[in-house]
Amino acid sequence: MSILKIEGLHAAYGSTKVLNGIDLDIAEGQIITIVGSNGAGKTTLLSCISGLIPYTGSITFRGESISSNVGSDERVKRGIIQVPEGRQVFAEFSVLNNLKMGAYTLPRNEKIAPMLEEIYKLFPRLNERKNQKAGSLSGGEQQMLALGRALLSKPQLLMLDEPSMGLAPVVVIDIFKTIRKLNERGISILLVEQNAKLALKVADYAYVMENGRISLSGVASEIAEDEKVRAAYLGG
Amino acid sequence: MVMLIQALLSGVAQGAIYALIALGYSVIYRTLNMGHFAQGEFYMLGAFFGVWLFTKLNLPPIIVFIASGLLTSLVMLVMERLAYRPLYTRSVMGLLISTLGMQYVIQTIAKIVWGSDVKRFPPMLDDSTVYIPFQDNRIAISMQSLWVIGVCAILLLALTLFLTKTKTGLAMSAVSMNRKAAALMGVNINTVITSTFIIAAFLAAIAGVLMGPLYSVSFTMGSGIGTKALTAAVMGGFGSLPGAVLGGLLLGVVETLGALYISSAYKDLFSFIVLISILFLRPQGLFGQAKVTKV
Numbered sequence: 001m002s003i004l005k006i007e008g009l010h011a012a013y014g015s016t017k018v019l020n021g022i023d024l025d026i027a028e029g030q031i032i033t034i035v036g037s038n039g040a041g042k043t044t045l046l047s048c049i050s051g052l053i054p055y056t057g058s059i060t061f062r063g064e065s066i067s068s069n070v071g072s073d074e075r076v077k078r079g080i081i082q083v084p085e086g087r088q089v090f091a092e093f094s095v096l097n098n099l100k101m102g103a104y105t106l107p108r109n110e111k112i113a114p115m116l117e118e119i120y121k122l123f124p125r126l127n128e129r130k131n132q133k134a135g136s137l138s139g140g141e142q143q144m145l146a147l148g149r150a151l152l153s154k155p156q157l158l159m160l161d162e163p164s165m166g167l168a169p170v171v172v173i174d175i176f177k178t179i180r181k182l183n184e185r186g187i188s189i190l191l192v193e194q195n196a197k198l199a200l201k202v203a204d205y206a207y208v209m210e211n212g213r214i215s216l217s218g219v220a221s222e223i224a225e226d227e228k229v230r231a232a233y234l235g236g
Numbered sequence: 237m238v239m240l241i242q243a244l245l246s247g248v249a250q251g252a253i254y255a256l257i258a259l260g261y262s263v264i265y266r267t268l269n270m271g272h273f274a275q276g277e278f279y280m281l282g283a284f285f286g287v288w289l290f291t292k293l294n295l296p297p298i299i300v301f302i303a304s305g306l307l308t309s310l311v312m313l314v315m316e317r318l319a320y321r322p323l324y325t326r327s328v329m330g331l332l333i334s335t336l337g338m339q340y341v342i343q344t345i346a347k348i349v350w351g352s353d354v355k356r357f358p359p360m361l362d363d364s365t366v367y368i369p370f371q372d373n374r375i376a377i378s379m380q381s382l383w384v385i386g387v388c389a390i391l392l393l394a395l396t397l398f399l400t401k402t403k404t405g406l407a408m409s410a411v412s413m414n415r416k417a418a419a420l421m422g423v424n425i426n427t428v429i430t431s432t433f434i435i436a437a438f439l440a441a442i443a444g445v446l447m448g449p450l451y452s453v454s455f456t457m458g459s460g461i462g463t464k465a466l467t468a469a470v471m472g473g474f475g476s477l478p479g480a481v482l483g484g485l486l487l488g489v490v491e492t493l494g495a496l497y498i499s500s501a502y503k504d505l506f507s508f509i510v511l512i513s514i515l516f517l518r519p520q521g522l523f524g525q526a527k528v529t530k531v
Contacts (some may be wrong), residue, residue, distance in 0.1 A: 076421065076422030083419060084417060088417035090413045091413060091414075097406060099407065101421045
């Protein structure tokens with residue numbers, strides 16, 4: 001069963017067309033990755049799904065169509081959660097307040113203490129630093145915080161934009177292990193990643209994006225073997 | 237010495253009023269990165285609503301304060317929907333010009349509704365003077381100043397608690413730090429912007445009701461004080477809330493002391509000299525953070 005289905009999606013910044021008819025399907029419980037060079041439109045696609053920019057075409061989430069004028073807050077309530085590129089933590093807030101912001105759309109009577117415990121179990125480092133300003137954390141810790149914050153929003157579909165960007169290789173391995181773990185708990189994942197090698201290794205299914213179009217799609221392990229993909233994204 | 241203490245006290249009272257309006261500038265600047273030029277007019281509206289509620293409807297002072305604040309916020313709500321909201325998705329310059337224009341729209345509407353004559357706002361709160369013995373002299377303290385300082389302090393405390401302890405307040409700070417991330421947490425950005433404007437209007441209106449009885453009420457009373465409060469906000473570091481309060485108090489005290497020891501004719505000059513000196517030494521203002529912008 002598909003959790004998210006996109007058909008004929010178009011989007012533009014002013015007169016510059018960025019997405020030219022994207023078709024994409026995410027099966028429930030899978031990890032889907034989108035690989036593509038800079039400027040291919042990957043982040044724009046995530047912005048459309050999150051409702052940050054207007055689009056034409058259809059987005060269907062759990063069988064319900066979501067038109068362009070449905071606000072980002074409504075989408076978060078339905079479980080479409082994005083961890084944006086560059087982490088985007090609230091730098092002046094403490095780690096704890098950042099996490100609380102993640103629970104913003106949950107009903108007031110919902111207890112977040114047990115959820116916080118879960119997050120701290122997953123990322124013990126966040127517990128150690130919960131009263132520290134988020135801006136003072138290292139890049140890897142900020143990525144953990146961004147992930148933890150997103151988990152408090154109770155995601156059904158978790159979209160990750162370049163989670164490995166600017167992180168040390170050891171930390172990247174950690175983050176990807178966590179992504180796997182989250183997927184095993186039943187969260188469907190849409191992963192946008194420059195590090196195509198790693199992304200294709202962890203994903204079930206992959207899309208290759210070029211100039212606002214999907215140029216190739218298939219089972220991730222097969223895409224990783226594709227000669228053109230190897231030449232363009234995996235360094236031969 | 238007695239003169240100095242008295243002047244300091246009335247300077248702090250005047251400064252507290254500047255601080256209330258300056259806070260409005262700063263909360264709006266934090267969320268929208270823009271100066272709200274019509275801010276002073278909400279001070280004027282508060283005073284007019286106050287006069288009307290107090291003299292025509294004979295309501296008790298506490299109700300006059302709250303009702304004036306709410307009515308003024310309602311005007312802001314309507315104006316935000318009609319003149320500001322359609323511009324949020326465009327360049328900030330358009331919005332800025334719109335706030336400049338609204339300054340004159342509100343002034344003109346006030347003139348049509350309440351007329352262009354100066355109105356007297358009878359004292360609402362205790363307007364007696366108390367004397368405190370000091371050395372071999374005594375200090376005269378007007379109860380009005382104490383009320384002004386007290387009400388401002390309560391509002392400051394309430395605003396601080398709201399911003400740091402409530403979910404909505406936290407969301408407002410989150411939007412000011414990172415709008416995209418806040419939207420991705422499910423914060424409705426437009427609701428936050430509207431609340432920001434309403435807080436700004438409410439604070440300015442209370443300032444108007446407080447100051448109405450000390451001066452008089454007219455449709456032009458907002459623009460002068462609006463400029464002063466903007467000065468205070470910039471001095472303290474535009475967008476910083478503690479900065480707005482400190483800037484306001486500093487401005488009030490400098491003006492009063494300047495008037496006392498030099499000449500009251502140059503009252504406005506002193507505040508602008510202080511502003512220029514601060515901007516020379518600390519361009520980001522007293523509490524502002526220097527922003528490094530990549531180009």
